[in-house]
Structure formats: structure tokens, C-alpha cells
Amino acid sequence: MNKHPNKIYASPILIFLGFAALIYINLQVSLDRVNFYVIGVLSVVAINIILTVSLNLINGITGQLSIGHAGFMAIGAYTTALFSIHLGTPIYFNLLVSGIAAGFVGFLIGLPTLRLRGDYLAIATLGFGEIIRVILQNLRFTGGAAGLGGIDWVDNFYLTQFMAIVVVIVVWRIGASAPGRAMVAIREDETAAETVGINTTKFKVMAFALGSFGAGIAGSLFAHRMTYIAPDGFTFMKSIEVLVMLVLGGLGSITGAIFSATLLTVLPEFLRFIDEWRMIIYPALLVTVMIFRSQGLFGTMELDFARVKSILKKVAPENLGPEKGKSNPPMQKIKALGFDSQEQKPILETKDLSISFGGLKAVKNLDMQITQGSLHGLIGPNGAGKTTVFNMLTGVHLPSSGEILFNGQRIDGNSPYSVAQAGIARTFQNIRLFKDLTVLDNVKVAFHLHADYGLGTAVARPPKFGAAERRITSEAKELLEIFKLGDHCMTIARNLPYGAQRRLEIVRALAVSPKLLLLDEPAAGMNVLETEKLMELIHWVRDEFDLTIFLIEHDMSLVMKLCQTISVLDYGMKIFEGTPEQVRKDPRVIEAYLGEEVS
Amino acid sequence: MQPVFGFALFAVFVALIVVLARNKKRFPANPISSFFFGFIIVLLAIGAANYFMVAISANRLYFWQQTIYGVSLGSVYALIALGYTMVYGIVRLINFAHGEIYMIGAYAGFFGVTSLGFPFYFALIFAMLTAALAGVIVERIAYKPLRKAPRLAVLITAIGMSLLLQNVGQKIFGSIPRSFPRQFTGLYRIGEINLDQSRVIVFAVTFLLMVALQYFVTFTKPGKAMRAVSQDRDAAQMVGVNVDRTISLTFFVGSLLAGAAGILVAIVFPQIRPTMGLMPGLKAFVAAVIGGIGIIPGAVLGGLIIGVSENLVTAYISSSWRDAIAFGLLILILLVKPSGILGRNTREKV
Amino acid sequence: MLKVTDLHVYYGGIHAIKGISLSVKEGQIVSLIGANGAGKSTCLNTICNLVNNSKGKISFLDRDITSAPPHKIVKLGVAQVPEGRKVFPQMTVAENLDMGAYVRKDKSGVRHDMGKVYKLFPRLLERKNQLAGTLSGGEQQMLAIGRGLMAKPRILLLDEPSMGLAPLLVREIFSIIREINSLGTTILLVEQNANMALSIANYAYVLETGRIVLEGEAKVLAADEKVKAAYLGG
Structure with a gap:
């Protein structure tokens, strides 16, 4: 049980070591044993930790590739500069305002941009980061390309450290909470996350705004330390620097982020004696690490003592006990929704539902009713459009025309998460777990x-x-x-x-506590015995959880024995609907699907 | 005041498009809001057009002159963008090191003309081949081992390669800019418009290379293999295409074009330096995305759009806003049509 | 001519194929049937070495091709028509067919075979210059088969040719498969539509969760009660 990759928890020993180092450093500083230069480097380490850990919330935990973090840092730095120069406000106030300003801009930018996925999102964040810089370069009150000078110098060594610790704890705590799990789920599989009712846009924007908030704080501390800021301190290269720190440590790993932010800030200082080679060694190291350990030094793991032990012992990845049978599940009641199951009203209804992809009509004029509490099957040849029907019902695809009614309410056009929240849950043909x-x-x-x-x-x-x-x-x-x-x-x-x-x-x-459960080929890849057990299970689930179940299946024996009603889809059209007996005998079904009797 | 006004207009315009794009699903269902937004958009469009018409009519000639300069700059972006787009199309990688390949091309051209004393066209070919070689080496060393790694890891590697090449460049070539010897000093006049010989040559060479590329990709066997791999790698393997070799070839051809861009840019803007690849590289990539990444004509279109708009912004607003226009256009396109102007919408299979 | 011995495949942490042995004799149609997820396609992909994580031995014409790169396997005369067609969507029909002949160098032979494919599928000739992505499902299937034939294979591996096609089209495709076979190409057919597959095959294997549970003459299998119950809709 040493494998807790995404579980974010602190190991006592690590925390102890960290604190020991911190106390040692602070003792040295307070005794004036450390020169100004070293204090400066240490402050930059703390600022970089804030940047990296806050970017980790966006890139690592939520999995949204952002490469414009320097832009938000710039907003924080300039906010602080303007307040400090013009109003002379104290650093604590500036910290807060800068964080809020950066977070707000992050929110504004995140709202439209986070619809994009993967590379496109990365490019958009790059674009925004650059635009922020160009705007700062051109506005008169931000001092143009020359930047702003005369910011109050504050000896914020202790404060910077403190803020770094606060940011780490906040991100850590978010990671180990329900909102954090929602974010991780988005990283793992956005579509699957939506189908369990997670409002992905909301959580992505939330992560983005919070991450930007962190960058704003880092910018504020930076401004107070440097007393002078200029737009070219916040270029694309700065964003990349932070990203590299994050990725080197391992995306999603907070300890990794701290470690590599420290390493990559301190290492160049040590490499000064070979100064001219420094900028060659640094990227070469990066490329080498990526080639030989592409998940970063720590992967998504957190460094803790148990993990070190498990690496040393080399625990085999698959040491599972034998799979237990699952017949006769205990009759234990979890949740009763308490509706009158005698009533024969449809829980789900589609009216004239159609969808086309690139001119090809995948589903044509589908009219279907699923009775509350029933076990309804959907069969048809491969490619007949069965999964497409599921995708429309769950809001993954927007129908071209027609209506979907769930408990009498129209749900077509709703996004998958709200469909899930309304009470429709599903499984996927090709299993989409958060792997x-x-x-x-x-x-x-x-x-x-x-x-x-x-x-x-x-x-x-x-x-x-x-x-x-x-x-x-x-x-x-x-x-x-x-x-x-x-x-x-x-x-x-x-x-x-x-x-x-x-x-x-x-x-x-x-x-998700659904009222309707959609199962997409639950028996795929199972042998006869497993299938039989599954049948019992499905039946039991339906009764025990008071569900309606609608399932796609190829295994005829399963469908025939399990379902009360079967709809047959062929070529995007419903060609038949009836009881298993009727389906078995219908000539159209035999021709389309079951095939003619072999001569 | 005028530039600020123009940009404010632009910003409001972007904001509205954003709102529209977000509401796309339900937007047409509501006639009142669609009328309202339509009305505002028309007003804004008229305002923006008016602003530009005033600026243009003041000096029509100047406008055309700048547009033509923009086309020649844009054709260089297009050449670089082609490499980005081809590589992206085939391995789904934003090859950040591509800008440095372009830098290498410029230096190879420089040494070809100066130290080796090559005539220009010979130096052009020399630059192209050197860049192509560099491109293939980068692919072999840095990207090939990562073919099955997470995309982000490859992206970071590309960024690392970019930095590495830049700094190795600093080490070898020195960080002081070098002056590319003037090659073409002629001046043509068409009506009242001036055309420098160098810009004409840039455009002509670019055009020829694009025709050659189009021919290569459409009619030759390796070119077809490239298209096949980018459309469906598995299927390409099934018909017997050697995928690894085809990928290397793609890097070769893309870098060939970047090398040409490097030396061509140097005959118009003769200052070359090891960091010259960064901004043009980013903008060329933006061009590829605007046109529709992975699509060859899209890269050319995107390059021209960025080149022309950059020149017009420089001419009418201020050169310090120049860098914003490419990224502004990028964001606008991404929000309205993420797959690019010529791109096709793809949908995720569930 | 094609022989697979004790093949194991691991796929995304799952032991997808657990020791399969099968052989295909020259001139035959051999069919591999079984439910979705039983491992049929994985099996074909492993033969073409598109899936790496495998153990076992695959030989073709007495040559070990277990670890040969995919493009070499095509050159030896093994062509695959993949599940879901996988035509090159942005190429025309003619270009797709041309790609099929990628490994061949005899230009006149290629032209001759292209004529043969058009004769086999007149519909493709009509749509010669249309982009493959705009074809209907059935046409794409024909194109995929045509593309496979263009490699002039000794053996053609067909993966679910009936997938997503209307019954009439399925019948058409299957009669063409039979015709291709009668013209001298050996065929290994993976199918979910067991009825159709058994009706044209000489020999068949039934695959279930990565194991071969039954094999025999196609006619015998078609009459088998268990097969009928499980795959023919009884």
C-alpha cells in the first residue's frame, strides 16, 4: 500500500527536514552571518517556489497547459509598483491587491480561453502573456519600455518565505479536497469528469484564477525586492523558466515543484564560475532529463518516506489478490429515491432526434421512450449509431434536431455535467476511468x-x-x-x-446517485461466466438503487435475458422495438443484425 | 489619441466575439439578443473601418507601399510557418526549436557569403542544407526517443532544444550582431510605388519554394507518404510507409525552408544575431495556427496575414504595438475558430 | 502460409491476448469471430507489428516476421484493411489507391491493378477524384479494401468489414471478398457478424477474452449449438 500517486499528503520526515533547513537558514540570516547576495538568492528561490507551485495548480493538478504565467506575475508586480509609488501603501496591502488584480485578469482570460484544449490552450496563454507585456510596454502610466522605478524597498526576506509556505499549504490543501479532486479528474479525463457531474469550465477557471493570484503575489514580492521593474523581466522566457521548473520536478507534484524551483534557482548561481557555459548546460540538462525521465524527476508523486522505501524495495506494480466472485451482492441499501415504481411513465423520451457529422446523418429521427424502472436494451450492428445516441443523451454531442426529455424536462443542449447532475450517469464502451x-x-x-x-x-x-x-x-x-x-x-x-x-x-x-444509468457495452471483453455474473449485478443494481437502466450491448444472450424492452438501431434508424421474443422473431432485425439463418 | 481609440475599439470587438463564441450553443435561439449583438457588431465594424479609411485616404500610396512590404515580410513568416505546420501535422509537436533552425540558416548564409565567398544563390542552397541537417539532427537526438512520451514532455524538450541552440549559437557566433553584406541594392518603380530589389527577390524565392513544396507534397512518393502519415499514422504503416524515416524527412524539408527564410530575411534586414529566431519563430507559429495548423496553404495565408498586419500596425499606430497584433489575431482566431481559418473542426471520439 | 504460435499481447496493462495459435493456409478464407473486446483486432494488429508488447512467434511463408517493422511486413505481402476503414480522408480516392501501392515499384503493374480494383468496385471509379473523407461508410470500406489490394498482397487481413454498413452493403462487400479470394488472394477475416463470416469462410476460430475457445471448419461451427447461442442470436 505504498502507492498513493495523486494523494497529496505530507510526510512527517520531509516536513521535519524542510523545517530544519528553514530554521537553519533563518538563524544564519538573523545572526547576520549571511551576506546580502545570498539573501537575495534565497528570496528569489521563495518567489520561484510561489510561481511554480501556483502554476502547478493550473498545469499539474488541473492539467491545463498554460505557458503565460509571467504575464500574471507582471500584473502583480505592476499593481504593487503603482500603489507603492503613487500611494505609498504598505507591502501587506500591496500583496493582497496584486494577488486580486492578477487573479481577476486570470479569471477574465480564463473564461473564454479554457474552452480550448491542449496545445491550443497553451498557445492562447502564450498569446495573452505576450499581450500583457506589450500593453505594459506601451502604456504611459506603466513607464513604457523603461518600466517603473522607486518602489519602496522592503526587506521582505521573511515575508517572502512566509508567503511561499502559505502558497504551498493552500495548494496542497486544495489538492486534497473535493474541488481539488474535481480538478485532478479534469486532468485525467475531461469527458469522464463531465459525466460525473463536474462543471469543468468552473473548476478550470477557478484553478486558473487561483494560479494567477499566486503569480500576482510573487510579482508583488518581486517588485518590492527589486524596487525597479520593466516589461522585459516578464517575457515569454520567464514563463518558460517557471514551466521548466514545474516540469522538471514533475507535473502535479508539489514537493517536486519546490525541489526543482530551488535547484534551478540555486544551480545557476553555483555555475557562475563557468559562467559562459552556464546557459548551455542548463538547457542541455533539461533536454537530458526529459529524454530519460519524461515524467519529470518526481512524476506526479509526492516525495515521502514511504515512497522512498517502495522504490528501494521495487514493489511489483501488479500484486493483486485473486478477483473475488460477485454473485449475490449483499442486500444493503444505500439510497432510496422513493418514487412510485408502479407508474408507467417514461423517465426518458426522445422526439425526432437526429444528428449529423460532416453531412452524414448518424442518427435519424429517433423516437424512443424509456419507462421508469425498466431495463431497456439498445442493440444494432457496429457503427449503427448506438453510442452516438448515448452521447446525445448525456450532452456530449449536441443533437442537430429533435428533443430529449428527462422526467418531462428538456435536457438537449445542456452540458454533460448538468445532465449528470440532473440524474443521468453513464459508463463508456472503452472504459474511461481516471486511470x-x-x-x-x-x-x-x-x-x-x-x-x-x-x-x-x-x-x-x-x-x-x-x-x-x-x-x-x-x-x-x-x-x-x-x-x-x-x-x-x-x-x-x-x-x-x-x-x-x-x-x-x-x-x-x-x-453520482443517478435516476437513469446508461451502460455502454458493459459485457464487452467478458467471458460467459463473467457475463452471467454481470447480469445478476445489473439486475440487482436496478432494484437496489431504484434505477432505470438503459444499456447498449452486443452480447445477445445478455440483452435477451436481461431487458424488458429492446430497441434495434440500424444505420442510424430505429427499425424495431419490442420484447426480446418479438425482437428475436422480427425479420427486419434478423436481416440487419442477427443475420439470416445459415444455409 | 487615435491609436488608443482604435485599440479600444478592437478590444471591445474581441470581447464581443468572445461573448458570442461562448453563447454559440444557445445564441441563435434568442432573436432579441442576436439582434442586439448583431447591431453592436455592425456599429463597431463601421467604426473600425471608418477609422482605417481616414488613415488610409490621407496617403493612399503609403498604404500600398506598407502592404507590399508586409507581403514580403509575411512571405518569410510563411516559410518558417510551413516548417512548423508540417512538423505539427505529422507528429503533433510545436517544434519550438524551429526558430533556431532559421537562425542557423541565417548564419550559414552569412558564412557562406563572407568566409566561403559563395555567390548568393549558392549560399542560399548552402544555408538551406545546413539548416536541414541541423533540423534532422535535432529530431534524431531530442524528439525521436520521446515518440511515445507524454506530449508535454516533448514540448518541454523542444523548448530546451530552442534554448540550447540559442546559447550554443551565442557561444560560437558571439552575441554581437553581425552585418550581412548587402546583396541587392536595386530599386524598381511601378507607378509611384517603390520596390526594393531585395524584397522582390525574397518574394520570388519564397514563391518558387512554395511551388516546389506543393509539387513535392502532391506528386512525389515521399511527399505522399508525408501526407499519409499526417492523416493517419496507423493506416500509413499498413500500406508500408516507413514512418520514422518519413518523420525525419518532414523535419528535413521544414528546416530546408526555415534555412531559406533565414538567409532571405538577412538580405532585407541585414542584422543577424543568435537570438534572432525567438520572435519570428513564435510569430511564424502563430501564423501556422491562424491559417490552420497542419495545413500547408494555411501556413502561407497565416504568414501573409501577420506580415501585412504587422507592417500596417507599425505604419499607422506604432512599432511598439507590433508584437501585440500577431498574438491578438491569434487569440481572436482561437476563440472564434480554434482550428484556424482553413482548419476543419475535429471532434473527440467518445 | 501464415502461422501464429502461442501469442500473448499486453495492452494498456491488460493481458489482452492469452496464448493464441492459429494458421492460415494458402488460398483459404479463414475467419476469426468473437464479441467486441475479445481481442480480434489486437490479434491482427500484432501480426502487422503495430502493437509491440507481445510474446510468441509469427511467421509468414516460413519467415519469422515477429519483430519485422510494419513496412517490411507489407513488402512481404501482408496487407491489412483496418477496422473503421482508416482511409486517408484528405486524399482523393485515386490517391488513396495509389498509397496502397506504396511499396511497389512496377508502375505498369500498379496501373493494371488499379484498373482491376475499379472493375471490382465500379463505384470507386465514379468517385475517383472525390476526397475519401466525403465518401459514405460503404464506399470508404470499398476503398479500404481496394487500397489493401493495391499492395498486391499474398494475404489480405480484413478487420470488421461489415462494421456500420447497411445489410445490403454488407452482402455486397462479402460477395466481393469471396471474389477477391477466388482471384487468388488468401484472406484472414475478423468479424463480429459471425453469420456472414461463417458463410464465406473455410475455417474459423472463435475468440473469447483473448483465448481461442473453439475452432473448426466454418460449416461445422455454424451448425454448433453453442456458437449459435452465443454469436448467431440462437
Whole structure:
């Protein structure tokens, strides 16, 4: 149980060592044993730690590639400069204002930009970073290219250190909370995150604004230390420097970020004696590290004692016990939604639903009703448009025309997270777990709707936080226990056996507490025995959780035995609907799907 | 005041586009808001056009002169952008070191003309080949081992290579700028417009290279293999394309063009220095994105758009705003059509 | 002519294929059937060495091709028609076919074969200059098969040719597969539509969760009660 890659927790020994080093340094400084130059370097180390750790929130934890961090630092620095020069405000005030200014600009920029993914987002942030610099260069009140001088010099060595520690703790705490888990989920699989009800835009913008806030604070401290700032201190290269510190340490790892920010600030100072080679060695080192250890020095791991031990022991990645059978799950009740199941009203209804991709109509004029509490099957040849139907129902694809009604409410056009919040959960044909998270975290992410606390609580951690977290953990464990995954809580999802991954995906969907569960080929890749067990499981889930289940399946034996109603899709059109018996006999279905009798 | 006014207008325009783009899903459903926004956009467009028309009509000739300069600058951006776009198309990598390949081309041209005493066109070919060699070496050393690594790792490696080449350049060539000897001093006049010989040559060479590239990619076997790999790597393997070799070839051809851009830029702006690759490299990349990354005509279009708009901004507003226009256009395009002007929208498979 | 011995494949942490052995004799149509996710496509991809993480031995015409690079395998005469067609969307139909002949150097032979493909699929001739991405699903499938044939393969590996096609088209495609076979190309066919596959194959293997659970003459399998129940919709 030494594998907790995304679990962010502090190891006592590491904290102890860190504090010992801090105390030693501060003692030396306070006794005037350290010269001004070294204090300067140490302050820059702290500022770089703030920058790197705050960027880690955006790039590492939330997985949104931003390469314009220097722009936000610039906003912080200039805010401080302007306040200090014109109003002579004290540093504490400036810190706050600078953070808010940078965070606000981050929010404004993040809102439209974070719709973009991957490289495109990176380029957009690069563009914004450069534009901020060019604007500063051209405005008269920011001093143009010459910059601003005469900022109050404050001996902020201690304050800088303190702020670095605060930023580290804040990011650390966010990482280990429900909002943090939502962010990590976005990094792992944005689509899957949306389908468990995470408002991805909200959390991305939140991470972006907070990260920018941190950069603003760093800029403010920088301005007070340097007393003079100019636009060319905040170029693209500065952004890259921070990014490199982050990536070298390992994206997502806070200890890694601290370590490499320190290393990359201090190392060049030591390399001064070979000054002319310094700028060659530095990038060469970077390239070498990337080639031989592309996940960064620490990966997404946090350095702690247990981990060091596990590396030394070389624990095999797959040491799972035998998979247990899952027949006859305990009749334990988790959640009753309490509706009248005798009523035969449709929970889900589609009217004239169509979608086309690049001129090709993938689904044509689909009319369908799913009765509340029923087990409804959707079959059809590969490529008939079944998964496309699911994608429309869950808001992943926007239908070209037609309506989708869930409990009588129109949900077409809603984004996936709000569909999930309304009560539709799903699994995916090709299993989309958060592969690098533990089994437990996979479920806890989906419980995020149950976390009735916000970011402030996550950072301040009043008793309420602990209670909420304990509740989420115990609920998640309980659910896992029911599905015989209790022993695997700390296993990384990707290391689970195939069948267990499928079950975990169902558990994750159930954690959203849905009213309608969509299963996309749950039996794919299972043998006859596993399939049979799965059938029992699905039946049991439906009864126990008072669900309606709508499933796509190829395994005819499963569909025929399990479902009350089956719709047959072919070539994007519903060609038949009825009971398994009717489906089996219908000539159209036989022709399209089951095939003619072999002569 | 005028420039600020123009930019304020531009900013409001961008903001509105942002709002529109965000509401795309439900926007048409609401006739009142669509009318409202449409109205404001038309007003703004008229305002912006008016502002520029006033500026232009004051000196029509100047406008055309600057536009032509912009085209020749843009064609250099286009040459660099082609390398970015080809490499991105085939390995999905933003090759940050590409700007340094362009720098290497400029220096190779410089030494070709000065130390080796080559005639210009010979030096051009020398520069292209040197740059191409450098490009392939970079690919082999830094990118090939990372073919299955996370994309971000490769991106960081590219940034590292960029820095490394820049600093090695400083070490070898010295950080003091060198003056590229003047090659073409002629001046043509068409009507009242002046055309320097050097700019004409830049444009002509660029044009020829693009025609050659188009021919190469469309009709030759290796060119077809390149297109095949960029469209579907698995399928390309299945028909027997050697993917590794094709990727190296792509770096070779892209760097060839960057090398040409390096020496061509030096005959118009004769100052060359080891850090010269950074900004043009970034802007060329922006050009590739604006046109639609991975699409060859898109890179040319994007390059020309950036070149012309940069020159016009310099001429009518101020040269210090020059760097903002490329990135401003970039963001505008990304928000409205992330896949670029000529790009196709792709959708994620779920 | 194609022989796979004790093949294991690991795929994203999953033991996807657990010791498969199969052989294809010259001139036959051999079919590999099984449910989604049983490992059929992985098996084909491993033969072409598009998937690396494998153990076992694959030989073609008595040559060990287990670790040969994919483009060499194509040169030896193994062409694959991939699942989901995978045509080059931004190339015209003619260019796609031309790409199929990438490993060949005999220009006149290529032209001759292109004629043959057009004869086999007249629809492709009509759409010769159309971009492949704009073709319908069925046309893309024809193009993918045509492209595979252009390599002049000794053996053609077909991965789910019926996927997403209307019944009528499926029948058309299968009759063409039979025709291709009668013209002398050996075929290894991976199919989910077991009925169709068994109707044209000589020999078949049934794959389930990475293992071969049943094999035999296609006619015998088609009559097998278990197969009927599990794959033919009983």
C-alpha cells in the first residue's frame, strides 16, 4: 500500500527536514552571518517556489497547459509598483491587491480561453502573456519600455518565505479536497469528469484564477525586492523558466515543484564560475532529463518516506489478490429515491432526434421512450449509431434536431455535467476511468456533488471539512465494498483487472446517485461466466438503487435475458422495438443484425 | 489619441466575439439578443473601418507601399510557418526549436557569403542544407526517443532544444550582431510605388519554394507518404510507409525552408544575431495556427496575414504595438475558430 | 502460409491476448469471430507489428516476421484493411489507391491493378477524384479494401468489414471478398457478424477474452449449438 500517486499528503520526515533547513537558514540570516547576495538568492528561490507551485495548480493538478504565467506575475508586480509609488501603501496591502488584480485578469482570460484544449490552450496563454507585456510596454502610466522605478524597498526576506509556505499549504490543501479532486479528474479525463457531474469550465477557471493570484503575489514580492521593474523581466522566457521548473520536478507534484524551483534557482548561481557555459548546460540538462525521465524527476508523486522505501524495495506494480466472485451482492441499501415504481411513465423520451457529422446523418429521427424502472436494451450492428445516441443523451454531442426529455424536462443542449447532475450517469464502451488515480479516488471524485463545502473550507479546514471528507470516504468505501472492490481501494485504477475496471466504472456512475444509468457495452471483453455474473449485478443494481437502466450491448444472450424492452438501431434508424421474443422473431432485425439463418 | 481609440475599439470587438463564441450553443435561439449583438457588431465594424479609411485616404500610396512590404515580410513568416505546420501535422509537436533552425540558416548564409565567398544563390542552397541537417539532427537526438512520451514532455524538450541552440549559437557566433553584406541594392518603380530589389527577390524565392513544396507534397512518393502519415499514422504503416524515416524527412524539408527564410530575411534586414529566431519563430507559429495548423496553404495565408498586419500596425499606430497584433489575431482566431481559418473542426471520439 | 504460435499481447496493462495459435493456409478464407473486446483486432494488429508488447512467434511463408517493422511486413505481402476503414480522408480516392501501392515499384503493374480494383468496385471509379473523407461508410470500406489490394498482397487481413454498413452493403462487400479470394488472394477475416463470416469462410476460430475457445471448419461451427447461442442470436 505504498502507492498513493495523486494523494497529496505530507510526510512527517520531509516536513521535519524542510523545517530544519528553514530554521537553519533563518538563524544564519538573523545572526547576520549571511551576506546580502545570498539573501537575495534565497528570496528569489521563495518567489520561484510561489510561481511554480501556483502554476502547478493550473498545469499539474488541473492539467491545463498554460505557458503565460509571467504575464500574471507582471500584473502583480505592476499593481504593487503603482500603489507603492503613487500611494505609498504598505507591502501587506500591496500583496493582497496584486494577488486580486492578477487573479481577476486570470479569471477574465480564463473564461473564454479554457474552452480550448491542449496545445491550443497553451498557445492562447502564450498569446495573452505576450499581450500583457506589450500593453505594459506601451502604456504611459506603466513607464513604457523603461518600466517603473522607486518602489519602496522592503526587506521582505521573511515575508517572502512566509508567503511561499502559505502558497504551498493552500495548494496542497486544495489538492486534497473535493474541488481539488474535481480538478485532478479534469486532468485525467475531461469527458469522464463531465459525466460525473463536474462543471469543468468552473473548476478550470477557478484553478486558473487561483494560479494567477499566486503569480500576482510573487510579482508583488518581486517588485518590492527589486524596487525597479520593466516589461522585459516578464517575457515569454520567464514563463518558460517557471514551466521548466514545474516540469522538471514533475507535473502535479508539489514537493517536486519546490525541489526543482530551488535547484534551478540555486544551480545557476553555483555555475557562475563557468559562467559562459552556464546557459548551455542548463538547457542541455533539461533536454537530458526529459529524454530519460519524461515524467519529470518526481512524476506526479509526492516525495515521502514511504515512497522512498517502495522504490528501494521495487514493489511489483501488479500484486493483486485473486478477483473475488460477485454473485449475490449483499442486500444493503444505500439510497432510496422513493418514487412510485408502479407508474408507467417514461423517465426518458426522445422526439425526432437526429444528428449529423460532416453531412452524414448518424442518427435519424429517433423516437424512443424509456419507462421508469425498466431495463431497456439498445442493440444494432457496429457503427449503427448506438453510442452516438448515448452521447446525445448525456450532452456530449449536441443533437442537430429533435428533443430529449428527462422526467418531462428538456435536457438537449445542456452540458454533460448538468445532465449528470440532473440524474443521468453513464459508463463508456472503452472504459474511461481516471486511470492514474486510486480506485477510491475514482469514486470520491464522483461523490463530489455530495461535498457540501467550497474552496474556502478546503483551505481553512474547519471541523466541517473533516466531517465532510470522512463521510465521502466512508460512503465511497461502502459502495466499493458492495461491489467487491473494497480490497482494491488503494490500487491504481489502471492496474485493476479488466472485469474489475468495468465494475469500478459502474460504481463511479452510481456515486453520482443517478435516476437513469446508461451502460455502454458493459459485457464487452467478458467471458460467459463473467457475463452471467454481470447480469445478476445489473439486475440487482436496478432494484437496489431504484434505477432505470438503459444499456447498449452486443452480447445477445445478455440483452435477451436481461431487458424488458429492446430497441434495434440500424444505420442510424430505429427499425424495431419490442420484447426480446418479438425482437428475436422480427425479420427486419434478423436481416440487419442477427443475420439470416445459415444455409 | 487615435491609436488608443482604435485599440479600444478592437478590444471591445474581441470581447464581443468572445461573448458570442461562448453563447454559440444557445445564441441563435434568442432573436432579441442576436439582434442586439448583431447591431453592436455592425456599429463597431463601421467604426473600425471608418477609422482605417481616414488613415488610409490621407496617403493612399503609403498604404500600398506598407502592404507590399508586409507581403514580403509575411512571405518569410510563411516559410518558417510551413516548417512548423508540417512538423505539427505529422507528429503533433510545436517544434519550438524551429526558430533556431532559421537562425542557423541565417548564419550559414552569412558564412557562406563572407568566409566561403559563395555567390548568393549558392549560399542560399548552402544555408538551406545546413539548416536541414541541423533540423534532422535535432529530431534524431531530442524528439525521436520521446515518440511515445507524454506530449508535454516533448514540448518541454523542444523548448530546451530552442534554448540550447540559442546559447550554443551565442557561444560560437558571439552575441554581437553581425552585418550581412548587402546583396541587392536595386530599386524598381511601378507607378509611384517603390520596390526594393531585395524584397522582390525574397518574394520570388519564397514563391518558387512554395511551388516546389506543393509539387513535392502532391506528386512525389515521399511527399505522399508525408501526407499519409499526417492523416493517419496507423493506416500509413499498413500500406508500408516507413514512418520514422518519413518523420525525419518532414523535419528535413521544414528546416530546408526555415534555412531559406533565414538567409532571405538577412538580405532585407541585414542584422543577424543568435537570438534572432525567438520572435519570428513564435510569430511564424502563430501564423501556422491562424491559417490552420497542419495545413500547408494555411501556413502561407497565416504568414501573409501577420506580415501585412504587422507592417500596417507599425505604419499607422506604432512599432511598439507590433508584437501585440500577431498574438491578438491569434487569440481572436482561437476563440472564434480554434482550428484556424482553413482548419476543419475535429471532434473527440467518445 | 501464415502461422501464429502461442501469442500473448499486453495492452494498456491488460493481458489482452492469452496464448493464441492459429494458421492460415494458402488460398483459404479463414475467419476469426468473437464479441467486441475479445481481442480480434489486437490479434491482427500484432501480426502487422503495430502493437509491440507481445510474446510468441509469427511467421509468414516460413519467415519469422515477429519483430519485422510494419513496412517490411507489407513488402512481404501482408496487407491489412483496418477496422473503421482508416482511409486517408484528405486524399482523393485515386490517391488513396495509389498509397496502397506504396511499396511497389512496377508502375505498369500498379496501373493494371488499379484498373482491376475499379472493375471490382465500379463505384470507386465514379468517385475517383472525390476526397475519401466525403465518401459514405460503404464506399470508404470499398476503398479500404481496394487500397489493401493495391499492395498486391499474398494475404489480405480484413478487420470488421461489415462494421456500420447497411445489410445490403454488407452482402455486397462479402460477395466481393469471396471474389477477391477466388482471384487468388488468401484472406484472414475478423468479424463480429459471425453469420456472414461463417458463410464465406473455410475455417474459423472463435475468440473469447483473448483465448481461442473453439475452432473448426466454418460449416461445422455454424451448425454448433453453442456458437449459435452465443454469436448467431440462437
